[in-house]
Every structure is written in C-alpha cells, then in structure tokens.
Amino acid sequence: VVNSPYHKDMFQLLKTDAVVEGVHFSPDTPLASVGWKALCRPISDIAATGGIPRHALITVAAPSYWKRNDWISLYRGIGKATLSFELSVIGGETVRSPGPLFISVALVGYARKEHLRLRSGGHPGDLICVTGRLGGSFTSGRHLRFHPRLREGLWLSQQKGVTAMMDLSDGLGSDLPKLASASGCSFQIAFEKIPLNRGCSIQDAVSDGEDYELLFTLQPPKRKSLLEKWSSLFPRLPLTCIGQLTASSVASTPIASGYDHLKA
Amino acid sequence: VVNSPYHKDMFQLLKTDAVVEGVHFSPDTPLASVGWKALCRPISDIAATGGIPRHALITVAAPSYWKRNDWISLYRGIGKATLSFELSVIGGETVRSPGPLFISVALVGYARKEHLRLRSGGHPGDLICVTGRLGGSFTSGRHLRFHPRLREGLWLSQQKGVTAMMDLSDGLGSDLPKLASASGCSFQIAFEKIPLNRGCSIQDAVSDGEDYELLFTLQPPKRKSLLEKWSSLFPRLPLTCIGQLTASSVASTPIASGYDHLKA
Numbered sequence: 001v002v003n004s005p006y007h008k009d010m011f012q013l014l015k016t017d018a019v020v021e022g023v024h025f026s027p028d029t030p031l032a033s034v035g036w037k038a039l040c041r042p043i044s045d046i047a048a049t050g051g052i053p054r055h056a057l058i059t060v061a062a063p064s065y066w067k068r069n070d071w072i073s074l075y076r077g078i079g080k081a082t083l084s085f086e087l088s089v090i091g092g093e094t095v096r097s098p099g100p101l102f103i104s105v106a107l108v109g110y111a112r113k114e115h116l117r118l119r120s121g122g123h124p125g126d127l128i129c130v131t132g133r134l135g136g137s138f139t140s141g142r143h144l145r146f147h148p149r150l151r152e153g154l155w156l157s158q159q160k161g162v163t164a165m166m167d168l169s170d171g172l173g174s175d176l177p178k179l180a181s182a183s184g185c186s187f188q189i190a191f192e193k194i195p196l197n198r199g200c201s202i203q204d205a206v207s208d209g210e211d212y213e214l215l216f217t218l219q220p221p222k223r224k225s226l227l228e229k230w231s232s233l234f235p236r237l238p239l240t241c242i243g244q245l246t247a248s249s250v251a252s253t254p255i256a257s258g259y260d261h262l263k264a
Numbered sequence: 265v266v267n268s269p270y271h272k273d274m275f276q277l278l279k280t281d282a283v284v285e286g287v288h289f290s291p292d293t294p295l296a297s298v299g300w301k302a303l304c305r306p307i308s309d310i311a312a313t314g315g316i317p318r319h320a321l322i323t324v325a326a327p328s329y330w331k332r333n334d335w336i337s338l339y340r341g342i343g344k345a346t347l348s349f350e351l352s353v354i355g356g357e358t359v360r361s362p363g364p365l366f367i368s369v370a371l372v373g374y375a376r377k378e379h380l381r382l383r384s385g386g387h388p389g390d391l392i393c394v395t396g397r398l399g400g401s402f403t404s405g406r407h408l409r410f411h412p413r414l415r416e417g418l419w420l421s422q423q424k425g426v427t428a429m430m431d432l433s434d435g436l437g438s439d440l441p442k443l444a445s446a447s448g449c450s451f452q453i454a455f456e457k458i459p460l461n462r463g464c465s466i467q468d469a470v471s472d473g474e475d476y477e478l479l480f481t482l483q484p485p486k487r488k489s490l491l492e493k494w495s496s497l498f499p500r501l502p503l504t505c506i507g508q509l510t511a512s513s514v515a516s517t518p519i520a521s522g523y524d525h526l527k528a
Contacts, residue, residue, distance in 0.1 A: 099363020
C-alpha cells in the first residue's frame with residue numbers, strides 16, 4: 001500500500017505472488033488452470049483489502065521443452081481471469097527455467113482510503129466471520145478454479161463495522177492467528193460453527209489452506225443488518241460468524257496451524 | 265507504461281524481470297551478487313526510458329535447504345541496490361522452489377511524459393550511439409556488478425535530439441534490430457567503431473549480451489553539443505556513435521544475433 005496514485009483519496013496497491021510447479025500445482029495440471037490460479041491468487045489478496053486490481057505484469061519461467069501450444073493454454077487461463085475480473089496484462093517477461101514451471105504475477109490496484117481494510121483493524125469483541133465453506137481445496141481441485149471474492153470484498157469494505165479483512169490462503173489455522181496478532185488481539189473460535197465443504201472435517205477446514213475465502217471481523221451491533229444485506233446480495237454464498245476477537249491477555253483457542261508453503 | 269499516476273504530466277512505468285539460477289547466474293554465484301543483479305536489471309530497463317524507479321516488489325523462490333544466512337546474503341545485495349538507486353522494497357513473497365533459485369522483481373517508476381524515450385522514436389538518419397564498452401560481461405563477472413545507467417538515462421532523456429533509447433541486455437546484435445524495427449528503420453553499423461571491453465572481439469561485443477549500457481539514437485545536428493556536455497558530466501564513461509538508422513527500404517548491416525534467454 002503506497003500513497004495516492006490518481007487521486008488523493010486513493011491508495012495504490014501493489015501485490016506480487018508466485019506459483020511453482022510441484023508446490024502450487026502438479027506437473028499434470030492443465031496449463032489453463034495454472035494460468036487462472038496464478039492470476040486469481042493475487043486478485044484474491046487485493047480483493048481482501050477492499051481494493052480493485054487494474055494492471056498485471058506476468059513473468060513466466062518455462063521449461064525449454066515448451067511448445068507454442070503450452071503458451072496458448074497458459075494464456076487461455078490468464079486471459080479468462082483478466083476478462084472475468086476486468087484487469088489488463090500490461091507487460092511481463094519470459095525466461096527459460098532449467099527446473100519447474102514458475103509464474104510470478106505482480107498486480108497494481110487501487111482502493112479508496114476510507115475503504116481499505118487491513119489485518120490490523122480488529123478490536124476485542126469483534127465477531128470473526130468467513131465467506132463460503134472451508135477445506136478440501138486440493139483434493140477437490142477447487143484450488144485451481146476458485147473465484148476470488150472481488151465483488152464481495154469490495155462490498156464488505158464499504159460496510160460500517162467491518163474492521164479487519166484478509167483472504168484465507170494458508171488456512172484458517174494459520175491465517176486467523178495472523179489477523180488476530182496484527183490487530184493486537186487473541187481469539188475464541190466455536191469449531192462446530194466453521195462452515196465445511198462436503199466431505200471435510202473441522203481439521204481439514206482449519207489446516208488444508210487455499211480456500212481463497214474472506215476472513216473478516218465485524219462489530220457485533222452490525223451483525224444483523226450486514227447478514228440480511230449479504231443474503232440478498234450474495235444469496236448463494238454463505239456468510240458465517242465463527243468466533244470473536246478477545247483482549248490479548250486472554251489465551252486464544254488452540255488451533256492447528258495451516259499450510260505453510262516454506263515448511264511443507 | 266500507463267497513464268499519469270501522481271500527475272497528468274507523468275507516466276507510470278511498470279517493469280518486471282526475473283533471474284534464474286543456471287540461466288542468469290550459476291549455483292556458486294555469491295547471493296549478494298545475485299540480489300544486486302536481480303534488482304539492477306529492471307532498474308536498467310527503467311533508466312533506458314528516461315524514468316526513475318521508486319518501488320520494488322520482490323518474489324523469491326528459494327530451495328528448501330536455504331538457511332538464515334542465505335537470506336541475509338541475498339538481501340544484502342538487494343539492499344545495496346535500493347540504497348544506490350534510491351528505491352524502496354515495499355513487498356514481495358517467498359515460496360519454496362523444488363528446483364533452482366528464482367527471483368522475480370517488479371518495479372514501479374515514473375517518467376515525465378515529455379522525457380519518456382521508447383525504442384520506437386528513431387528516424388532514418390539518426391545516429392546510433394552507445395554508452396560504455398561492450399562484450400565479455402559473463403567472462404569478466406561484470407554481469408553481476410554492473411551499475412544501471414540511471415543518471416545517464418535520465419540526463420539523455422532530457423536532451424533534445426535523443427529520439428529512441430533502450431538498454432543493451434541481450435547484446436547489440438539482438439537489441440539494435442529491435443530498436444530499428446520498432447522505429448520502422450533499417451541500420452548501418454561501422455563495426456570498427458564499436459567500443460570494446462578489454463580482451464573482447466567485435467563478435468563478443470555484438471553477441472555476448474548483458475552489457476546494461478544504453479543504446480540510443482540522436483539527430484545528427486545535436487551530436488557535437490551532446491558529446492561535449494556528456495564528457496564534462498560523465499568524464500569516465502565513453503559515449504560512441506557507431507552507425508546510423510536508414511530508411512527501411514535499405515538493407516541493414518548483417519549482424520549476428522545476441523543472446524536469447526529462451527533459445528540459449
């Protein structure tokens with residue numbers, strides 16, 4: 001986040017993210033899905049701040065055996081994502097990779113200063129809420145075809161009482177402690193309230209990661225009206241309150257940590 | 265290049281560039297040098313447009329065996345470059361690489377609209393000029409410690425008669441045809457005028473690549489005054505006119521193509 005770009009009331013957002021063969025996708029993943037995922041991950045990050053992505057730079061380190069059709073497949077996925085979320089690829093680079101396929105995406109976006117939401121905005125007593133359902137992203141293949149919550153994040157950032165927000169990329173068990181810590185709080189979770197994807201256990205929902213749902217905190221008095229508006233605007237996407245931030249002097253609910261790319 | 269950021273008279277410049285172990289540096293290259301090179305390559309690109317880099321996003325895919333000291337070494341080189349060229353690292357990402365070390369840098373910079381120089385600005389008759397000396401960048405290790413021509417590019421972009429500019433990253437034999445083609449011209453080169461690094465042949469200077477010198481075109485009437493000012497401002501850096509753009513109907517001087525990362 002850096003100061004004003006086009007307007008003194010705006011922040012400019014810069015986000016970079018990379019996917020690596022063997023870490024974020026397997027060698028037999030269709031390249032169109034790889035392209036979609038590479039672009040949608042940083043879109044999800046910007047969405048979770050209440051921002052709008054506009055420009056993308058894409059760097060591809062491709063194995064030397066790549067043929068024309070491989071590039072076409074990859075860019076079919078990238079192109080689909082840019083169309084779906086209305087951004088432009090304005091540059092990039094291709095290099096040869098002696099190892100796995102590697103794609104790095106840098107996004108430039110914008111947010112109104114008054115609407116920007118960070119991890120650090122939460123206060124003790126705020127409700128902890130999540131969009132959608134959690135768990136099983138890898139086994140179901142959802143991590144390759146998810147839709148970043150761009151409209152939802154933008155709308156939430158404009159609602160009074162939404163104090164902190166982030167996207168769930170590493171898993172609730174890893175991301176919630178980050179949000180709470182950035183807000184100077186501890187947290188209490190009602191595990192039985194966590195919305196689960198079909199076939200998933202609570203443990204899966206906590207630790208699988210790559211849900212790309214929104215995790216946000218909400219002042220309790222705003223709960224009823226926000227849930228009502230939400231269900232009329234986004235009727236097919238659940239919104240669930242699963243716990244509460246507490247003073248940092250209280251011990252947090254013990255929660256298994258989520259997926260950590262560097263340790264995995 | 266996208267329209268105005270902070271000011272209607274400015275362009276915002278976005279550039280991404282990547283270095284890969286085994287392509288741009290070897291496994292035994294000191295990591296501080298790798299960090300320096302990773303940052304200085306896109307700085308050189310922005311310098312060659314007459315722009316100023318401001319913010320950097322850095323993505324590192326590091327082998328899983330990396331220790332704390334490896335990160336410190338890498339960021340020593342990155343930090344040295346940000347201090348030398350006055351830019352800020354404002355974000356980035358680290359992921360695990362199952363293969364080689366991979367570093368992708370995205371830079372955001374600015375240029376005054378009237379000063380922006382592109383490859384496409386040349387006209388038949390313009391002189392072709394280069395800064396510094398060419399060739400031998402890999403064998404001498406110069407590709408790991410070069411200084412992007414930031415002050416020089418900024419100054420050149422402000423001089424009347426400088427019509428097109430780019431940096432020499434792939435080698436004169438590959439880059440000059442790109443500049444000429446973007447300008448809709450052919451070119452004539454006097455090979456014996458190409459400024460050579462010690463121990464280098466003309467062939468080396470044409471095809472080695474990674475010189476990171478500036479290649480630009482100049483209206484002939486401005487030659488004398490520009491060379492005079494140059495030698496008082498930058499007394500230790502040669503500036504040499506090596507040829508001329510011609511109408512596209514004329515055949516270009518045959519020139520061996522330079523280094524191509526994808527084909528190498």
